[in-house]
Amino acid sequence: MSHDHPHEHGHEGHGHGDPGHGHGGHGHAHSLTGLRHRLSHLLTPHSHETADKVDSALESSARGMRALWVSLAVLGLTALAQAVVVAASGSVALLGDTVHNAADALTAVPLGIAFVLGRRVATRRFTYGYGRAEDLAGLVIVLTIAASAAFAGWTAIDRLLDPRPVEHVPAVALAALAGFAGNEWVARYRIRVGRSIGSAALVADGLHARTDGFTSLAVLLGAGGSALGWQLADPVVGLAITAAIALVLRDAAREVFRRVMDAVDPALVDRAERALTEVAGVRGVGELRLRWIGHRLRAEVAVVVDGDVSVREAHRIAVDAEHALLHAVPRLTAALVHADPEPAPGEADPHLTLAHHTAA
Numbered sequence: 001m002s003h004d005h006p007h008e009h010g011h012e013g014h015g016h017g018d019p020g021h022g023h024g025g026h027g028h029a030h031s032l033t034g035l036r037h038r039l040s041h042l043l044t045p046h047s048h049e050t051a052d053k054v055d056s057a058l059e060s061s062a063r064g065m066r067a068l069w070v071s072l073a074v075l076g077l078t079a080l081a082q083a084v085v086v087a088a089s090g091s092v093a094l095l096g097d098t099v100h101n102a103a104d105a106l107t108a109v110p111l112g113i114a115f116v117l118g119r120r121v122a123t124r125r126f127t128y129g130y131g132r133a134e135d136l137a138g139l140v141i142v143l144t145i146a147a148s149a150a151f152a153g154w155t156a157i158d159r160l161l162d163p164r165p166v167e168h169v170p171a172v173a174l175a176a177l178a179g180f181a182g183n184e185w186v187a188r189y190r191i192r193v194g195r196s197i198g199s200a201a202l203v204a205d206g207l208h209a210r211t212d213g214f215t216s217l218a219v220l221l222g223a224g225g226s227a228l229g230w231q232l233a234d235p236v237v238g239l240a241i242t243a244a245i246a247l248v249l250r251d252a253a254r255e256v257f258r259r260v261m262d263a264v265d266p267a268l269v270d271r272a273e274r275a276l277t278e279v280a281g282v283r284g285v286g287e288l289r290l291r292w293i294g295h296r297l298r299a300e301v302a303v304v305v306d307g308d309v310s311v312r313e314a315h316r317i318a319v320d321a322e323h324a325l326l327h328a329v330p331r332l333t334a335a336l337v338h339a340d341p342e343p344a345p346g347e348a349d350p351h352l353t354l355a356h357h358t359a360a
Contacts, residue, residue: 064115064202064295067193068108071186071209075105078182085175089168093219093238096155097179097212104183104212107144107205110137114201118294131294138201138256145208145252149245152215156238163235169227176223179216183209198295198331200259204252211245262291268329272299275328281305281317283342290329299325299335307341314339 079101086095114137117130190206193199218241225233268290276285286302305317318337325335343349 063193063197064199065112067190067202068112068115071190071205072105072108074182074186075101075209078179079105081178082175085168085171089172091168091172091219091223093155093159093222094172094175096151097176097215097219099151101179101183101212101216103144103148104186104205104209107141107208110140111201111205113137114294128293128298131292131296134199134201134294135256135260135292138204138259141201141204141208142249142253142256145204145211145245145249148208148211148215149242149249152218152238152245153242156235156242159235159238160232163232169223172223173220176216176220180213180220183213183216187213198292198297200255200292200295202295204256207248207252211248214241214244214248217241259292264290264292264297268297272301272325272329275324276301276303276321279303279317279321279324281309281313282321286340290332295331296334297329297332299329299332300338301325301335302338302340304342305339307344314341 079098082094082098082101085091086098111134114133117133120130122129187206187210190209191203192206194202194204194206218237221237222233222235225237269288272288272290273285276282276288282303283306284304286304288299288301290297290299292298301321303318303321305314309317318339321337322335325337326332341350
């Protein structure tokens with residue numbers, strides 16, 4: 001007995017315990033009241049979590065898109081302001097920082113495409129939908145961070161071999177501060193939204209913005225060193241920042257790699273198991289699997305029920321188990337629950353006929 005209902009409301013979908021929220025309709029006596037209730041239902045966030053902390057799947061995508069557009073605007077303005085100073089000062093270091101900021105703004109493009117694709121419904125070919133596009137975008141972002149690290153390192157080494165004075169130091173310093181402030185704000189915003197909606201790609205993009213903020217600080221420190229007469233300050237600090245970018249690259253790559261490999265936080269598995277054991281009629285929890293598809297979770301689980309109950313009762317237990325999972329696991333949007341009868345003493349395991357397939 002399996003039960004699989006995809007729930008696109010995640011944990012700010014329908015609160016099943018709310019009065020007047022029936023899946024088959026709201027049941028109001030007056031049409032005006034019913035219309036008002038339906039409008040309120042569409043416009044007001046609902047939750048499977050008591051604190052209403054996690055958005056629904058569609059709202060998560062909308063929040064991700066908003067984060068991309070806002071960060072694109074902020075970084076675009078930052079890069080434009082820096083470009084004006086580059087034209088006036090001729091600073092090669094600031095030019096590199098401007099290129100970094102422009103490149104970081106452009107990483108919104110693959111992520112935006114991924115969020116748009118993620119909204120498409122599943123098809124007979126892509127039966128799980130298009131959420132994996134987010135993970136592919138995360139790989140592109142990791143490659144972009146790697147390219148930024150390589151560019152920063154190459155620029156620093158070039159400056160060590162061919163030191164050059166920095167002109168218009170005050171203007172360069174102000175532009176560097178603007179670059180750091182813009183990137184750090186965008187980084188915090190992307191990381192916060194990414195973690196809130198469960199998007200590893202958006203978190204990686206936030207970490208990428210932070211690396212460009214480090215590059216801006218390198219420009220600032222290098223300009224300060226040049227003002228004091230030490231021409232090697234810029235390339236030395238640049239090498240240090242390259243090392244910092246490499247560390248951020250490691251963290252971003254690890255997060256995206258885990259997502260591509262279907263890794264989940266073990267605490268989520270423990271949480272799901274605890275919720276299942278509390279369901280009336282569940283006598284045990286068998287194989288439990290969770291996987292991310294974009295920023296949405298999907299579960300597959302086998303629960304043990306009394307072998308003497310009817311098919312209808314076993315189905316009811318499976319529905320209750322799915323419902324418990326949707327309440328307990330943040331960002332879970334679908335669950336496949338299989339009910340296994342508890343074997344009687346001496347009864348052979350009915351799954352033995354599948355053993356050779358499992359071994360293969």
